[in-house]
Amino acid sequence: MKKLFITLTVASLLFTSCEKEVNPFLISSQNIGLLTDSTQIKDLKTIFANDSIANFTTTEAYLKTGADIEIFEKGGKKLLELTPTHVIDSTATIETIKIVDPRYKTEKGISTESTFGDIKAKYKISSIQNTIRNVVIFVNENNTFFTIDKKELPSDLQFKVSQKIEESNISDTAKIKYFMVGWND
Numbered sequence: 489m490k491k492l493f494i495t496l497t498v499a500s501l502l503f504t505s506c507e508k509e510v511n512p513f514l515i516s517s518q519n520i521g522l523l524t525d526s527t528q529i530k531d532l533k534t535i536f537a538n539d540s541i542a543n544f545t546t547t548e549a550y551l552k553t554g555a556d557i558e559i560f561e562k563g564g565k566k567l568l569e570l571t572p573t574h575v576i577d578s579t580a581t582i583e584t585i586k587i588v589d590p591r592y593k594t595e596k597g598i599s600t601e602s603t604f605g606d607i608k609a610k611y612k613i614s615s616i617q618n619t620i621r622n623v624v625i626f627v628n629e630n631n632t633f634f635t636i637d638k639k640e641l642p643s644d645l646q647f648k649v650s651q652k653i654e655e656s657n658i659s660d661t662a663k664i665k666y667f668m669v670g671w672n673d
Contacts, residue, residue: 515593539562556571588600603663613625
């Protein structure tokens with residue numbers, strides 16, 4: 489009986505140690521690496537233990553409407569910008585994540601190094617919003633939206649905010665400036 493218990497314990501340890509390691513740069517509908525839609529702000533120091541977290545001060549948080557938390561690699565390269573659901577609340581979760589580093593990729597392989605043509609090939613576009621400086625592309629499959637600088641558009645569309653932008657107005661080679669994932673419904 490004792491041998492069976494030891495054998496089961498060893499087998500259990502081997503099985504759990506062989507679990508698939510989480511890709512820290514994979515973006516899915518419920519997580520970005522070790523970040524999940526239920527990660528609390530207080531957990532960021534553990535998740536990004538090898539990185540730097542640029543947090544806001546209490547005074548800055550009250551002066552800003554959106555007090556983002558920036559995540560940097562130790563070498564200084566910016567990885568992400570996180571917007572909490574509530575300012576100055578360590579139990580708040582993350583509302584939106586701005587993806588800056590190109591190593592972060594969606595399950596379909598889209599990163600900040602991708603183009604509008606890549607987005608069209610992998611996702612069904614639900615809408616395109618025209619803003620002052622950018623065009624924002626929303627996709628159906630998940631809560632991700634991609635931002636393209638208006639400099640990537642034909643010159644006659646770059647300064648018109650009221651102009652409706654169609655897929656045909658955006659070149660397949662237009663580069664993604666950044667993209668965001670929203671988790672708060």
